[in-house]
Amino acid sequence: MSASIQATTDLSTPKPLTVDGRPLKKSLARALRRDKLRAFLLIFPLLAFIVLSFVMPIGDMLFRSVENSIVEKTLPGTVKALSRWDSTIGDIPDEAVFTALADDLMLAQEIKRHTRLGSRLNYDQPGISSLFRKTGRRLKKFENTAAQDALVQINAAWDSPAAWISLQEIPSFDTHFPATAQSLQNWSGWVASEEGEEVDATTLQPHGFTYASLLQDLKTLDASTWETLEADASGLFTGVNDQLQNIPEENFTSQFADIDDGWLDLDNWRAMKRLSPRYIDSYFLASIDSERTESGVERKSENERIYATLFVRTILISLVITMSCILLGYPVAFLLANLPVRASNLVLILVLLPFWTSLLVRTSAWKVLLQQQGVINDLLVWIGLIDNAGRLVMINNMTGTIIAMTHILLPFMILPLFSVMKTISPTYMRAAKSMGASDSLAFWRIYFPNTIPGIGAGSILVFILSIGYYITPALVGGTKGVFISNRIAYHISSSLNWGLAAALGSILLVLVLALYWTYDRIVGIDKVNLG
Amino acid sequence: MSSSVQASSDVRGAAVRFEHVQKSYDGEILVVKDLNLDIAPGEFVTMLGPSGSGKTTCLMMLAGFEPATNGEIFLNDKPINNVPPRKRGIGMVFQNYALFPHMSVAENLAFPLEIRKMGKSEREEKVKRALDMVELGAFGNRRPAQLSGGQQQRVAVARALVFDPDLVLMDEPLGALDKQLREQMQYEIKHIHESLGVSVVYVTHDQTEALTMSDRVAVFQDGVIQQLSSPDDLYESPQNSFVAQFIGENNKLSGVITGIDNGLCGMTLDDGTKVTAEAVNVGDIGSRATISLRPERVELEPQELRDNRVNGKVVEVLYLGDHLRIVMSVAGNHEFIVKLPNGGRHSSPIEGQSYQLGWSALDAKALDPVS
Numbered sequence: 001m002s003a004s005i006q007a008t009t010d011l012s013t014p015k016p017l018t019v020d021g022r023p024l025k026k027s028l029a030r031a032l033r034r035d036k037l038r039a040f041l042l043i044f045p046l047l048a049f050i051v052l053s054f055v056m057p058i059g060d061m062l063f064r065s066v067e068n069s070i071v072e073k074t075l076p077g078t079v080k081a082l083s084r085w086d087s088t089i090g091d092i093p094d095e096a097v098f099t100a101l102a103d104d105l106m107l108a109q110e111i112k113r114h115t116r117l118g119s120r121l122n123y124d125q126p127g128i129s130s131l132f133r134k135t136g137r138r139l140k141k142f143e144n145t146a147a148q149d150a151l152v153q154i155n156a157a158w159d160s161p162a163a164w165i166s167l168q169e170i171p172s173f174d175t176h177f178p179a180t181a182q183s184l185q186n187w188s189g190w191v192a193s194e195e196g197e198e199v200d201a202t203t204l205q206p207h208g209f210t211y212a213s214l215l216q217d218l219k220t221l222d223a224s225t226w227e228t229l230e231a232d233a234s235g236l237f238t239g240v241n242d243q244l245q246n247i248p249e250e251n252f253t254s255q256f257a258d259i260d261d262g263w264l265d266l267d268n269w270r271a272m273k274r275l276s277p278r279y280i281d282s283y284f285l286a287s288i289d290s291e292r293t294e295s296g297v298e299r300k301s302e303n304e305r306i307y308a309t310l311f312v313r314t315i316l317i318s319l320v321i322t323m324s325c326i327l328l329g330y331p332v333a334f335l336l337a338n339l340p341v342r343a344s345n346l347v348l349i350l351v352l353l354p355f356w357t358s359l360l361v362r363t364s365a366w367k368v369l370l371q372q373q374g375v376i377n378d379l380l381v382w383i384g385l386i387d388n389a390g391r392l393v394m395i396n397n398m399t400g401t402i403i404a405m406t407h408i409l410l411p412f413m414i415l416p417l418f419s420v421m422k423t424i425s426p427t428y429m430r431a432a433k434s435m436g437a438s439d440s441l442a443f444w445r446i447y448f449p450n451t452i453p454g455i456g457a458g459s460i461l462v463f464i465l466s467i468g469y470y471i472t473p474a475l476v477g478g479t480k481g482v483f484i485s486n487r488i489a490y491h492i493s494s495s496l497n498w499g500l501a502a503a504l505g506s507i508l509l510v511l512v513l514a515l516y517w518t519y520d521r522i523v524g525i526d527k528v529n530l531g
Numbered sequence: 532m533s534s535s536v537q538a539s540s541d542v543r544g545a546a547v548r549f550e551h552v553q554k555s556y557d558g559e560i561l562v563v564k565d566l567n568l569d570i571a572p573g574e575f576v577t578m579l580g581p582s583g584s585g586k587t588t589c590l591m592m593l594a595g596f597e598p599a600t601n602g603e604i605f606l607n608d609k610p611i612n613n614v615p616p617r618k619r620g621i622g623m624v625f626q627n628y629a630l631f632p633h634m635s636v637a638e639n640l641a642f643p644l645e646i647r648k649m650g651k652s653e654r655e656e657k658v659k660r661a662l663d664m665v666e667l668g669a670f671g672n673r674r675p676a677q678l679s680g681g682q683q684q685r686v687a688v689a690r691a692l693v694f695d696p697d698l699v700l701m702d703e704p705l706g707a708l709d710k711q712l713r714e715q716m717q718y719e720i721k722h723i724h725e726s727l728g729v730s731v732v733y734v735t736h737d738q739t740e741a742l743t744m745s746d747r748v749a750v751f752q753d754g755v756i757q758q759l760s761s762p763d764d765l766y767e768s769p770q771n772s773f774v775a776q777f778i779g780e781n782n783k784l785s786g787v788i789t790g791i792d793n794g795l796c797g798m799t800l801d802d803g804t805k806v807t808a809e810a811v812n813v814g815d816i817g818s819r820a821t822i823s824l825r826p827e828r829v830e831l832e833p834q835e836l837r838d839n840r841v842n843g844k845v846v847e848v849l850y851l852g853d854h855l856r857i858v859m860s861v862a863g864n865h866e867f868i869v870k871l872p873n874g875g876r877h878s879s880p881i882e883g884q885s886y887q888l889g890w891s892a893l894d895a896k897a898l899d900p901v902s
Binding site: 428438450 | 594595596615616617618619620621622623625626627629631632633642643646647690694700
């Protein structure tokens with residue numbers, strides 16, 4: 001049935017075939033394949049360059065805005081132990097967590113990772129970084145042999161590497177002894193770092209921290225597990241359960257507290273638990289002046305808010321710059337499009353001249369011009385418009401940023417406008433006038449509407465360039481004229497808080513894309529003419 | 532000069548009058564030299580000439596986009612040298628239509644009416660009528676870019692006419708159209724002109740257009756009107772060699788005047804052949820002149836007696852369906868064209884053979900010499 005339907009449909013709309021009976025589509029695809037391949041090969045070098053040098057680094061940067069694996073990587077055991085701790089109750093974590101922390105930090109300070117973790121945590125919990133640094137220095141002096149001594153006393157077999165090998169051979173070792181397993185892993189990392197790669201950690205007896213971790217694990221085991229353990233052939237656990245209550249705890253909690261009271265501070269532990277996940281939103285919350293506390297997401301206090309203001313300021317100044325560029329660039333573009341070729345080429349060179357001068361030189365020139373003892377102020381004082389005491393402050397503030405950036409971005413407005421105006425035939429204006437329109441009416445009803453694609457293209461260019469501008473605001477913006485990009489640069493190069501920089505950058509990117517989308521919706525991106 | 536039209540325009544008052552108009556862009560070269568021209572109300576006058584002959588400049592001066600350097604232009608007997616274009620009330624059709632791309636067809640047409648502060652209903656009525664006139668009633672909502680070239684052209688014509696101007700200027704309006712469409716539009720424009728009775732000044736370099744549409748044609752060359760005549764006069768009685776060559780196909784025979792008598796002149800061609808021609812624009816006996824002779828007026832192997840009989844050698848024969856086009860070598864002119872109607876009577880001339888040619892003395896116009 002279906003076959004017959006198939007047959008009839010095939011008959012009604014036969015697929016076009018070539019003369020030798022192959023489907024036309026296939027034949028066409030084959031014929032075009034060479035051209036497509038050639039085209040691809042031609043763009044391949046650029047494609048590879050862009051992917052390697054642009055797409056991948058940017059993707060990596062954006063990824064950093066949520067990535068937070070350093071906590072889990074540096075303190076794997078602690079993170080696991082903390083997951084069992086309820087941060088809402090109001091007690092600091094128990095000895096098991098401190099044991100895991102001591103064990104993790106032993107490896108971390110050996111491979112110098114604890115300071116990096118400290119600075120990461122410090123972004124969200126100021127002061128915590130010194131805690132880690134201090135502790136790292138004194139960790140080697142920790143008393144850690146109490147558990148080890150007790151176990152060896154119960155069964156001398158614990159005093160050898162063989163005991164640890166047979167321990168790891170117990171079925172479901174990982175599930176029953178998670179802290180021990182983590183500690184052994186840390187231990188082999190420590191050995192590899194301390195003794196060199198060639199030493200096999202399994203031939204050595206682990207340090208006291210591992211015994212302490214084992215003790216913590218043993219305390220959590222239930223009766224049935226003990227039965228299986230005690231029945232184990234190695235006999236390692238014979239009598240351990242009975243003695244368990246008598247084994248003294250090392251009390252790492254108080255040893256940590258001796259180094260710094262901060263370890264008893266609930267807020268520090270809450271921050272560590274909050275920042276344990278591998279992917280977090282804390283950078284983005286910080287970007288909008290918010291933070292996550294025990295009671296949920298909250299705005300930061302008034303005097304700590306900075307980024308929202310900067311975003312708003314960046315957008316507003318960019319709008320002002322775009323408007324100034326339209327107002328200043330439109331007449332120039334008109335002149336360019338309507339002068340005789342020779343004169344218009346000269347003006348075009350003048351417009352392009354700034355491109356041949358270093359950005360820094362141009363910006364510095366504005367410093368010379370605009371400063372209070374600068375050329376413009378001197379001139380104004382000389383002609384008597386202002387007196388010497390009332391010299392205008394035009395630099396290191398918003399005015400400076402607007403003036404310098406309008407100047408720098410002006411060509412990006414003039415060129416698209418010019419390319420659009422060039423295509424507007426002068427006969428439009430003549431036609432309008434021949435129909436009775438006055439000059440201004442003909443301009444506003446006929447000429448101006450036809451230049452809107454150029455205004456749109458120029459505005460998009462100028463706005464997007466200015467919203468991400470960095471050098472000029474940094475040089476002439478002072479404190480009141482800096483942009484969000486300056487803050488991003490600060491976090492990239494000075495505070496090294498790349499996650500926050502990435503989050504700020506992502507917000508900026510989304511903002512620009514949203515504006516672009518809105519523009520496409522309202523004006524239509526196909527109307528943009530970049531020349 | 533066509534005296535009858537000239538006379539009637541004197542009686543009714545000229546719609547347009549150029550008086551000693553001169554134009555120079557650079558102060559050194561005159562683009563238009565002492566132009567005098569009267570255009571009667573309702574007349575269709577074409578300015579025809581090669582590019583750079585000053586015809587478009589004249590149109591731009593009339594429209595007001597270029598000031599006259601000297602002289603005066605009158606519109607309905609009022610001087611308009613100091614009237615800006617928008618106050619001249621002249622409809623204009625531009626070379627590339629100049630339809631406003633951001634407005635619909637109807638908005639384009641409504642634009643001049645809006646400027647004249649016309650009410651909305653009246654405006655719509657006029658726009659509709661104008662669109663119907665050019666048979667584009669259904670296209671009012673389209674953008675100009677959505678129309679074909681011919682349709683855009685019609686919109687441009689409708690827009691120039693929608694505010695009822697007395698005078699419409701057209702600057703090579705059909706230049707961008709293909710041949711077939713161009714011919715069709717020629718008739719349409721002519722019919723619109725006839726039914727509305729507006730005066731039209733039309734600029735073109737296409738002589739067919741000029742001959743088909745105009746009441747009178749002004750042939751421009753070097754900023755001077757070479758001849759202002761009705762189309763048939765222009766073809767039949769060219770006043771000088773330039774007009775003879777510019778309008779239609781033309782054979783040139785150069786020689787020296789040997790005698791002038793009763794409107795006819797005897798000439799000795801450069802190879803010694805003696806011929807008779809009508810003396811239209813010649814100097815004294817002994818001066819050089821050029822005979823202009825239309826190819827279709829030359830007969831091959833004439834049966835009847837002809838004023839002139841000359842031998843020619845066939846260079847090439849081209850078969851063009853309705854006629855044979857024969858290139859011959861006659862009296863030193865190796866590009867002498869003869870058109871032989873395809874009546875089935877003649878056997879095709881043979882290349883390389885000599886034949887006798889004949890033509891009437893009145894068909895041969897002796898004009899100023901060309902080098």
